[in-house]
Amino acid sequence: MKAKVKKTAHKRRVYSILTAFRAMSKNTHKKPRAAATWSGRFAEPVTERVQRYTASVSFDQRLAEHDIRGSLAHARMLAACAVISRRDLAAIEAGMRTILAEVRSGKFKWSLANEDVHLNIERRLTALAGDAGKRLHTARSRNDQVATDVRLWLRDAIDALVAQLGALQMSLLDLAERHSGTVMPGFTHLQVAQPVTFGHHLMAYFEMFARDRERLADCRKRVNRLPLGAAALAGTSYPIDRDMVAKALGFDGVCANSLDAVSDRDFAIEFCACAALVMTHISRLSEELVLWMSPRYGFIRLPDRFCTGSSIMPQKKNPDVPELARGKTGRVAGHLMALLMLMKAQPLAYNKDNQEDKEPLFDSVDTLADTLAIFTDMVAGIEVDADAMRAAALEGHATATDLADYLVKKGLPFRDAHEAVARAVRAADARGCDLAALGLAVLRQFSPLVGADVFKVLTLEGSLASRDHAGGTAPKRVRAAVKRARNGLK
Numbered sequence: 001m002k003a004k005v006k007k008t009a010h011k012r013r014v015y016s017i018l019t020a021f022r023a024m025s026k027n028t029h030k031k032p033r034a035a036a037t038w039s040g041r042f043a044e045p046v047t048e049r050v051q052r053y054t055a056s057v058s059f060d061q062r063l064a065e066h067d068i069r070g071s072l073a074h075a076r077m078l079a080a081c082a083v084i085s086r087r088d089l090a091a092i093e094a095g096m097r098t099i100l101a102e103v104r105s106g107k108f109k110w111s112l113a114n115e116d117v118h119l120n121i122e123r124r125l126t127a128l129a130g131d132a133g134k135r136l137h138t139a140r141s142r143n144d145q146v147a148t149d150v151r152l153w154l155r156d157a158i159d160a161l162v163a164q165l166g167a168l169q170m171s172l173l174d175l176a177e178r179h180s181g182t183v184m185p186g187f188t189h190l191q192v193a194q195p196v197t198f199g200h201h202l203m204a205y206f207e208m209f210a211r212d213r214e215r216l217a218d219c220r221k222r223v224n225r226l227p228l229g230a231a232a233l234a235g236t237s238y239p240i241d242r243d244m245v246a247k248a249l250g251f252d253g254v255c256a257n258s259l260d261a262v263s264d265r266d267f268a269i270e271f272c273a274c275a276a277l278v279m280t281h282i283s284r285l286s287e288e289l290v291l292w293m294s295p296r297y298g299f300i301r302l303p304d305r306f307c308t309g310s311s312i313m314p315q316k317k318n319p320d321v322p323e324l325a326r327g328k329t330g331r332v333a334g335h336l337m338a339l340l341m342l343m344k345a346q347p348l349a350y351n352k353d354n355q356e357d358k359e360p361l362f363d364s365v366d367t368l369a370d371t372l373a374i375f376t377d378m379v380a381g382i383e384v385d386a387d388a389m390r391a392a393a394l395e396g397h398a399t400a401t402d403l404a405d406y407l408v409k410k411g412l413p414f415r416d417a418h419e420a421v422a423r424a425v426r427a428a429d430a431r432g433c434d435l436a437a438l439g440l441a442v443l444r445q446f447s448p449l450v451g452a453d454v455f456k457v458l459t460l461e462g463s464l465a466s467r468d469h470a471g472g473t474a475p476k477r478v479r480a481a482v483k484r485a486r487n488g489l490k
Contacts, residue, residue, distance in 0.1 A: 056117075056358065060358055063117050067149045070228060077240060077241050078136075078240070081238070081241055083138055092125065118149075143230070145228065147230075151226075164372040164373060165278070166489055169213075172205055172206045173206060179386070180199035183393050192395055195463045197464060198384060198389060199479075203482070205285050208281040225254065225255045227254075230255065231258070233263075265343055272335050275367075276364075299389050299392070306322075306378045321378060331367060332367055339361070399463045403421045404420075440454070
């Protein structure tokens with residue numbers, strides 16, 4: 001009896017699944033609301049499911065203003081070259097002003113049936129300007145149009161990111177200047193190595209972000225080339241002036257080969273590589289913030305607005321922002337890999353695969369922009385426990401190298417000095433004390449060259465002051481580095 005009930009229930013489940021599948025399949029064959037601009041070649045419309053699968057308007061509509069800018073420059077060039085009339089140009093310009101206002105106000109009606117940002121705007125322009133709107137697409141293709149739009153958009157994004165990186169660097173400089181003399185342990189292998197200042201440590205991140213700004217600025221040079229005029233892949237037979245369009249849109253020049261112009265996505269890949277590296281630097285800083293905030297370190301406190309609590313442990317203050325930034329680093333690095341895989345097997349010229357470039361690129365920009373803005377504010381709010389940092393610097397014999405250098409300056413070969421200090425460290429460990437606490441008599445057991453002046457080099461301040469050279473951790477060198485960096489940012 002039980003087996004029969006189970007069999008009946010199974011049949012019902014199978015029937016419900018098949019019924020749902022049939023209904024879904026039936027719905028996918030409904031006709032689209034409007035015929036596509038290219039539909040004259042086809043005997044039947046695409047299904048709704050294919051339409052959803054191939055459309056990009058849900059994400060590429062953010063290119064709308066750049067599409068309008070590119071279209072206006074193209075239209076003015078066509079009129080200057082007598083390809084379209086001045087009356088058509090006036091109608092196009094008036095229509096585009098209306099569309100731009102609708103886009104900015106949120107009143108523009110986006111349609112999935114129109115596939116992408118370009119056709120949505122073209123359809124609306126045609127409704128407003130009549131045949132003039134239809135003439136706008138003369139001497140261009142969506143292939144060179146989208147490549148132009150993305151480059152325009154990315155160029156603006158890079159400019160904004162470079163500025164935001166500068167703001168984060170300024171936050172680091174302000175904090176570094178306040179703590180140019182604050183002692184902390186420098187680490188290698190997460191083991192106490194030598195004393196440094198907190199300001200010097202922060203300046204290391206300043207340098208990372210400085211390189212990031214340089215990379216983005218260099219990347220921008222290769223973004224800033226105009227594809228428009230390449231048309232679908234072979235150029236156009238109309239008498240156009242590509243240089244005129246490039247100048248109007250602020251490009252440094254035109255893409256030299258029409259095939260490459262429409263199919264190239266190197267600029268997007270290069271940007272994502274730059275973005276992944278910025279996020280990698282953010283992630284390294286995040287890891288240190290997480291460590292420094294833990295009670296085992298207690299070096300810093302983050303403002304409450306960047307932390308969360310626990311649903312079960314009332315004492316917790318979790319560094320969620322740095323932790324999430326570490327995670328989002330993998331996300332941006334993943335976008336880089338996605339674009340590399342997107343392009344690895346594409347023959348020339350344009351292929352529909354390239355539609356998949358936008359979401360990784362857009363998300364990389366969005367993630368990086370949000371992260372930089374948040375970290376700029378968070379770094380500015382960091383509170384430092386200088387006593388905890390100093391106490392940690394006194395652990396692990398951080399001035400052992402200074403003792404070895406002291407012996408070398410007294411005439412002992414470095415390898416012999418290294419051996420003598422290593423034995424002294426072992427003795428200090430056995431006694432549970434710092435090297436300086438061993439006393440002069442004990443230290444002299446490891447080398448007769450040790451004199452009463454040895455204790456100057458065994459202090460944290462003495463160690464810091466001795467690193468008095470360009471790039472060193474001596475407080476006055478840190479202050480000089482901050483001043484130089486601040487002037488460079490202005």
